[in-house]
Amino acid sequence: MAEALVNLLVEQLGSVVYHHTSEGVKLVLKAKKDVDKFRRTLKRIQNVLHDAEKRQVSDPAVRDWLDELKDVSYKMDDVLDAWNTEIGKREAEKQETQGSSDVDVRFSFHSNCFCLARLNEVTRRYKIGSAIKDLNEELTQIDVDKNKFSFQSTMPAALVNVEQPNPRPITSSFVDISTIYGREVEKERLVSELLRKGRHGLVIPIVGMGGLGKTTLSQLVVKDPRVQAHFDIKEWVCVSDPFDVIKIAKEILELVSRKSQNCSNVLQKLLEDIEEHIKDKKILLVLDDVWTEDQTKWESLRLPVLMKTCSEGSRILVTTRKQEIARMMRATNDMITLGKLSHLDSLDLFYNVAFLDREQDKSNKGFGDIAEKIVRKCDGLPLVLKTLGSLLLHKQTIREWEEVLNSEIWKVKVVQEEVFRPLLLSYYDLAPEIKCCLLYCATYPKDFEFRKEILIEQWMSQGHLNVGENKEEATQGREVFTKLVMRCFFQDFRQDALTNEIIGCKMHDIVHDFVQYLTQNECLTMVATGTRGTETLSANDRVRHLTLISALDDLLQSFISKFANSKILRTLATFSSSITAIESDLISQLKRLRTLNLSHNKIRQLPEKIGDLIHLRYLDLSYSSNLSRLPDGVCNLYNLQTLRLYNCQYLEELPDNMGKLINLKHLHVGYCESLWYLPKGIGSIKNLRTLDGDPSVHCSEVAEALSLGDLRMMNQLRRLEICTSSFGENAASEAEKAELNQKLNLSYLRLYLRYEPNIEANRVMIALRPHENLDCLVISGYHGPTWPNWMTTPYLTRLTVKATSLFCLLLGSYRPLK
Known part of the structure; x- marks a missing residue:
């Protein structure tokens, strides 16, 4: 979280020096110098944060250092926020007193931030300058303290090879089949895909979060007698991260040639040698633990091209935690998504590990009851079941089992090392702002259903969605949410019945434990x-x-x-x-x-x-x-x-x-x-993006009420739900003033019409013509004689969903438009 916070502050500090009040009075010179110094120091620290974020998990001293850095960063963020708030209020107040032509409602601001608006200019500038000076001294000491940790710089990232503190284990095709449970359906589907005739489905990705058993399933399938008999060559390459094309090519060559070679470092030569060894042979190549989304790296390896020289029926099996990988490889149609184990399969797996050679305890009801609760807590994650089973294998009493059941699992060292490792690897792979968004989910209780839009609005409120991005915050938030979904940090999705868009989800208990551990x-x-x-x-x-x-x-x-x-x-x-x-x-x-x-x-x-x-x-x-x-x-x-x-x-x-x-x-x-x-x-x-709900937006001038005409300045609207009533003879004229056809950002429109049928209804609907960019339209309660032309012609070219009802309730029926 420190990394994203520092990134944001560096950007803010780059502009604050030149930001001034409406009177044109800049920050005092001393404060300007202090801001410049603070930013320079922060940028030096920024260079080592990637390494520090990783090392904090195993080194409490590093975590303490990061906590001190976050303390200072938060304080500076508060100073800048209060200062910018004061500036904004005073500028808005000045505009209001000058009588801006496009503001209908008059008001005056009441300012009460720490640098009070009514204090004289000298006092206000002194306070902001003094606060920045004090924070500068704190940050300077933090900068000095960082040297004792010998952090590795990650700037520029391309020139530095930062080693993972917990490197991914090297995998192989060896598997103990007796410890695999509950994957019969996935196994049979995968075997069927591998044995299918033809070149269709060359790449088959297995996708799922860390700890679900993707590698284990692949190992099981490779050892299947049918697969063994079908392929001439069956080779396993642990790709991991970084995606080193030369290294991968060398390993493939050594595997297919069946001997160690003095390999060239020229990629073209390596690929030619590989082609020579696999030509006219039926090959199964397993690429385990693929992380890179870099299309150029995947294309430079040229595996799909090389495989065309093999016999028909050759396949590439890929395991990954990212759905983006399947998309990059153009293999989403053949993707196998690995889910959780059923409760019965989970019990079988847990019992096999926890009661190894202890049949007398396996039949003990006391142990059985606790095992049931522990297995439910593991919620179908094979890696967690194995880890806790191994932990309890050496605990002989019910009391010891109860202690494990009642403890927070992140406080159990073996669980931290074995269960959180795959999650940490996924976490490290996220951009800093996405890490912040994920960790903020620790503020919710376990098993809570997140509402996507609410979560995004809360990320916005914390400043997590404006780090180095020149785009709408809500748009960025949806992209972050989608990435977390695709990395398997969320599950149990709920979709909108109208648009099929994900509107809610949950977080696996183990993932929740993980984010709480990192934010403790x-x-x-x-x-x-x-x-x-x-x-x-x-x-x-x-x-x-x-x-x-x-x-x-x-x-x-x-x-x-x-x-x-x-x-x-x-x-x-x-x-x-x-x-x-x-x-x-x-x-x-x-x-x-x-x-x-x-x-x-x-x-x-x-x-x-x-x-x-x-x-x-x-x-x-x-x-x-x-x-x-x-x-x-x-x-x-x-x-x-x-x-x-x-x-x-x-x-x-x-x-x-x-x-x-x-x-x-x-x-x-x-x-x-x-x-x-x-x-x-x-x-x-003017900044309103969303206005949704049931209160009426009147179609006639009412002194105290919002009317349709008052919507004309809201050109930033993305989502609009309006309920109209009181249709008089001037209703259509008022509806025209809304200028919905000028709101080019509007993507969702719901019109709820409360009125008795009359001739004015059709005129109002004509006047409420939205911009052609509209994606979704819902109309309920309309009793007009005909639909307006903008609904019956191909005007709304981007419309994907349209729903209408003649009643005052949305019935939920809809038809996608071609």
């Missing part, structure tokens, strides 16, 4: 055990992400107060809790929050001081069944990007000054049954 100093889950305490308390003054489970109303304040440094918290999330109120005193302890998730509680009200959380980007109050209104203080959350109010059934109104939330990107108000309209001020939020 930053993420903490506290579970209430009654009315007076928690199962886990922390004296760690570095915890920045706190999750509360089963928290009661009167315990929330005491939970927070138990921390040595609660004021550095960046995430506060509650699950299965019954909180009814947030006290003003609590807000004063949470000034650094970026993410506040209070969904599924019984909150009646929020304090006005909620507006003091100047760093807050994400606020979720969904399913707050007792919440009737939001305080005006919410409108002071200048940096707020996401506001989730989904299913707040008794929420009656939103504050009139919502237009002050000029950085708001996602507003979710679905199923707020008592919220009949949105405030007109929302129309001035």
